[in-house]
Amino acid sequence: MSRPFDVDAIRAEFPILSREVNGKPLIYLDNAASAQKPDAVLDAMSEQGRTAYANVHRGIHTLANETTEAYEGAREKIRAFLNANSVNEIIFTKGGTEAINLVANGIAGDIQPGDEIVLSIMEHHSNIIPWHFLRERYGAVLKWVEVDETGAFDMAAYEAALSSKTKMVAVTHMSNVLGTVTDAAEIARLAHAAGAEVLFDGCQSGVHMDIDVQALDCDYYVLTGHKIYGPTGIGALYGKADALARLRPFHGGGEMIEIVERERVTYNEAPHKFEAGTPPILQAIGFGAALDWLGQFESDDMIAHEHALYERAYEAVRGVNGLTVHGTAEGKGAVLSFSVEGAHPHDLAQILDRYGVAVRAGHHCAQPLMDHLGVSATARASFGIYNTLEEVDAFIEALHKARGMLI
Numbered sequence: 001m002s003r004p005f006d007v008d009a010i011r012a013e014f015p016i017l018s019r020e021v022n023g024k025p026l027i028y029l030d031n032a033a034s035a036q037k038p039d040a041v042l043d044a045m046s047e048q049g050r051t052a053y054a055n056v057h058r059g060i061h062t063l064a065n066e067t068t069e070a071y072e073g074a075r076e077k078i079r080a081f082l083n084a085n086s087v088n089e090i091i092f093t094k095g096g097t098e099a100i101n102l103v104a105n106g107i108a109g110d111i112q113p114g115d116e117i118v119l120s121i122m123e124h125h126s127n128i129i130p131w132h133f134l135r136e137r138y139g140a141v142l143k144w145v146e147v148d149e150t151g152a153f154d155m156a157a158y159e160a161a162l163s164s165k166t167k168m169v170a171v172t173h174m175s176n177v178l179g180t181v182t183d184a185a186e187i188a189r190l191a192h193a194a195g196a197e198v199l200f201d202g203c204q205s206g207v208h209m210d211i212d213v214q215a216l217d218c219d220y221y222v223l224t225g226h227k228i229y230g231p232t233g234i235g236a237l238y239g240k241a242d243a244l245a246r247l248r249p250f251h252g253g254g255e256m257i258e259i260v261e262r263e264r265v266t267y268n269e270a271p272h273k274f275e276a277g278t279p280p281i282l283q284a285i286g287f288g289a290a291l292d293w294l295g296q297f298e299s300d301d302m303i304a305h306e307h308a309l310y311e312r313a314y315e316a317v318r319g320v321n322g323l324t325v326h327g328t329a330e331g332k333g334a335v336l337s338f339s340v341e342g343a344h345p346h347d348l349a350q351i352l353d354r355y356g357v358a359v360r361a362g363h364h365c366a367q368p369l370m371d372h373l374g375v376s377a378t379a380r381a382s383f384g385i386y387n388t389l390e391e392v393d394a395f396i397e398a399l400h401k402a403r404g405m406l407i
């Protein structure tokens, strides 16, 4: 039985939402950078720390076993969230960035000069720089797929970019700037037809839609905890069993080994092979709690709510003279990036803050996309499960005032 979708009841579970900023009620529209955390997540971590905390895996004693059970329980929650086949396909990382670095470093030894990595122009730097490392250090060639004027992924250009040299396709499932949702199943199908592996950056999509890695048939899928109402310092990498069997470990240390001798080492099986050292234990448990919390709701209710917030904002700004909305692709997620002629995004964000409205301004870790759009920065309002239509109206009102001051 799902819980009824009641925004007031949801808001009451996020203590931070009742604070004021500059004497005004906080209107938090920076969810794409990091989402707030409900009591259920904050309490799960503090409760674990207060009642059953020790290091995981190594112990024989009761607390070690209880902590291990909770930590491994969180892994199962992520497995279920992604509909992965096995918990052994879920690797805890410290976030989305580390997950992508883990894959790039893990395949680096197989890269020959001239091997190609296909990326989209709307990738976050986290899904660009690890591949640049392969370009700089191993001679890989990066191929970029552009987006059309609505911000939609250019599937025909993608298909043309694939070749027998393609080793990896690394594409976002949802853009943190444009809100574009990519057709991941089709991207994966074409990548595999070309003999390449495919990784999806799900740092944004994870919180806005149902994910089924088996239906997508991807080799890798990346999540980050802090954008799904969970804590920072924790993320997850899904890797298909056979992909993980090929992938070399990135970090060496405790827990990831089988036998260590002076001149020889053998490794543990996945996922432990990729989790060297003491992991972020409480954060993993908090991540699991966040997925439990989100799982109470019918995802269609949440998606409809976020869509209504976005539409309200979009309809309010679309006709405004000198205001450009970046990203209008069909089926896009609840992210509104925009530019106002004659007003720098940083100045807009600063004035909005005076009205208690938190939006982000900058390049959003997506400089190739900024280049493609012909801007150096945008302002971005990104919506979450706890935002309300009244907040959208207040944001729009504050935006009009800010425009009035700046232009």
Ligand SMILES: *Cc1c(COP(=O)(O)O)cnc(C)c1O
Pocket: 032, 033, 094, 095, 096, 097, 098, 124, 126, 127, 172, 174, 175, 176, 201, 203, 204, 224, 225, 227, 235
């Ligand atoms: C936030 C984000 C990342 C980086 O994730 P971290 O957990 O902050 O390292 C990568 N890709 C996208 C699309 C993001 O929005």
